[in-house]
Every structure is written in structure tokens, then in C-alpha cells.
Amino acid sequence: MHLFEPFECRDVTARNRVMVSPMCQYSCEEMDGLATDWHLVHLGSRATGGAGIVMTEATAVTPRGRISPQDLGIWSDEHAEALRPITEYIESQGATSAIQLAHAGRKASTYRPADGRGPRRDEAGWTPVGPTSEPWPADEPLETERLDIEGIERVIDAFVTAARRAVDVGFDILEIHAAHGYLLHEFLSPVTNTREDDYGGSFENRTRLLREIVREVREEIPEGTPLFVRISATDWLPDRKSWTVEDSARLAGDLEPLGADLIDVSAGGNHPDQQVPEPGPHYQVPYAERVAESGVPVGAVGKITTPEGAEEVVRNGRADLAIVGREHLRDPYFTLHAAKELGYEAPVPRQYTRGFD
Numbered sequence: 001m002h003l004f005e006p007f008e009c010r011d012v013t014a015r016n017r018v019m020v021s022p023m024c025q026y027s028c029e030e031m032d033g034l035a036t037d038w039h040l041v042h043l044g045s046r047a048t049g050g051a052g053i054v055m056t057e058a059t060a061v062t063p064r065g066r067i068s069p070q071d072l073g074i075w076s077d078e079h080a081e082a083l084r085p086i087t088e089y090i091e092s093q094g095a096t097s098a099i100q101l102a103h104a105g106r107k108a109s110t111y112r113p114a115d116g117r118g119p120r121r122d123e124a125g126w127t128p129v130g131p132t133s134e135p136w137p138a139d140e141p142l143e144t145e146r147l148d149i150e151g152i153e154r155v156i157d158a159f160v161t162a163a164r165r166a167v168d169v170g171f172d173i174l175e176i177h178a179a180h181g182y183l184l185h186e187f188l189s190p191v192t193n194t195r196e197d198d199y200g201g202s203f204e205n206r207t208r209l210l211r212e213i214v215r216e217v218r219e220e221i222p223e224g225t226p227l228f229v230r231i232s233a234t235d236w237l238p239d240r241k242s243w244t245v246e247d248s249a250r251l252a253g254d255l256e257p258l259g260a261d262l263i264d265v266s267a268g269g270n271h272p273d274q275q276v277p278e279p280g281p282h283y284q285v286p287y288a289e290r291v292a293e294s295g296v297p298v299g300a301v302g303k304i305t306t307p308e309g310a311e312e313v314v315r316n317g318r319a320d321l322a323i324v325g326r327e328h329l330r331d332p333y334f335t336l337h338a339a340k341e342l343g344y345e346a347p348v349p350r351q352y353t354r355g356f357d
């Protein structure tokens, strides 16, 4: 297996194994959640740049599931339609389009990073929801609402409806965001989930919400559409009862029979006390390798910044996809450069051939 070998999953074939990692752009008009020219040009230029799979940022399935008021959303048909030009353009470039469906849980209602982060209390803010009423431990945290059973059912419905809308406007691959301390991760981890009903307590109960979402989304979308799940492999809280890499491998094994096709393996984000290891090159790849022991295909992410590095991850079978985040902010043409440097045929758009002679 090598980086430029097509990635086949259900009815989809991506031209290579580079995926643009989901990255929030905080670029909607405040509060409206509709895709703008920024999203089209940003995602489109990574498709022109040769990536196999181009994934949107975390796209909120409900308004309260946004991180900031400028987040992208897919909670109505109008929101979905605003994304259609993006899927059409990505396809026109020979790339595969993917969308990350997300709910920010108790980490919602913040300022976007450019405006200073932290809880948003003005008229543009809202009350976040979580597995419990325990808020994200910020300075002066926002009051948080514990989801009751009806609230949980509404969240499941929101993911399922969003998934259908995403397929209808042309997304080839869907990803459920269950990482980084957002709602679904909050349910998975004993650090954030101290519920005493069917959705808290045991491993089985804490994973129930994600399992139900995966099962119901899979029933809603076409058989041929791949479904990815992004998880945080670990809470990075070794000194307390928390979510571990072993839990992640077990979860992956539970999700595959429900219809998950690939686990996108990230880490952390669930608590400010997390102890992040020195983030050297490929520092999260060993987590992907551990999760892959469950037999489920995986994507590796985290400081993969060079063509050789991406190739190493795939060629040595450490992951099925090399997922590249910040390097794609520096270089939209990462994949074209990688192909040239590694000696593969680059998917150069005809308009740009003179630049890659």
C-alpha cells in the first residue's frame, strides 16, 4: 500500500490516501451557519491541490451544537443547499467530498479564536447541553443543561437528519465527530459522563449514544456511502478514571458491525487538565495503530507535515489514510507537491500543468 494507491470504501474510490483534516474556519456570518464563498474557496482549493478526500470543518447538526456563532451548520435544508456548490466543485476536481457532522456539547457558545475564545454570554451566546449539568471548567463557566432522554433522542434525530441532508447535496463520505471533548466524547468518557441512567456508568452505557447514532445514520444513508467516526483515542488523563486507548480499540470493534467503515483517530480535548505528550511528528499515529488492532480501518492524524511522513504512515500499514491538518493551511497543494517529490503521477489540474512540468 502506498500514499497514491486509491482508497476504496463501499461505493467510493478516493484517488489517493491524503485526507484534509476537518478544520473549523469560523467564517459564517454570525449566527446563520450558512456556507460562504470562504468555505467554497478554502475547501475547493484543497481539492484542486490534489487531496484524495476533502473534509469540511465540524458542521453543527443543531444550532446549540455549534462551538461559536460563526460555525458552519447543517440543521436545515437551506444550510445543506448552501453546501451543494462545495460538493460539486470538489467532485469537478476529481476529489472525494466528506463532511464532519458535529455537536459541541458543553464546549459550545464560545468566542471564535480570533475574538479571544472563552464563554460567550452576550445575545449571540446560548446555553450549552451535556451529559450532565457540569459545565466545561472555564473561568466563570456557562450554565449547562443536562440532556434528558427526550433531549438525547432529539440529538440522535438531528444527526440522522443531517446525514440524509448531507447525502442529498452530494457528500460522498460522512464523518461523525465523537472526539475533542464535544458532545459524543463527553458521553464516552467517565470524566464527563457521571449519569446514572442507560447512557452513563458502564462502558456499554457510555458508548450507547454513539452506537445508536452510528446505527441509525447507517440505516438512513445509502449502503454505498462510507461512514467514518472521529474519536479521541485517549483523554490524556492517566491519573484518573478516564477514556483510554484500550477503550478506543474496544469501541472501534463495536462500531464496525453497526456500519462504521473507518475510525479517524485523534486524541484529547475533554478536560483542561489533560497531559499532552510532546507533540512531535506523528505523535498520535501509535494510537491509530492500536485502534487498528481491532481490525477496523483507521486514519492517522497529528503533525503529519511532509510527503515522506505521509507516505511512511501508509506504506508501513500504520494507517489507511494520512490525515493532514495544519500543513493544508500552509500549503493547499500539499498533495501535488507530495506526488512530485515522491515520484508518483500528480493529479495536476490542466490549468496548472506548466507549474508542475
Ligand SMILES: Cc1cc2nc3c(=O)[nH]c(=O)nc-3n(C[C@H](O)[C@H](O)[C@H](O)COP(=O)(O)O)c2cc1C
Residues within 6 Å of the ligand: 021, 022, 023, 024, 025, 057, 058, 100, 177, 179, 180, 230, 266, 301, 302, 303, 304, 323, 324, 325, 326, 327
Ligand atoms: C484551525 C483548526 C481547526 C480545527 N477544527 C477541527 C474540527 O472542526 N474538527 C475536528 O475534528 N478537528 C479539528 N481540528 C483538529 C485537526 O483536524 C487536526 O486533528 C489537528 O490539527 C492535528 O493535525 P495536524 O497536526 O495535521 O494539524 C482543528 C485544528 C485546527 C488547527
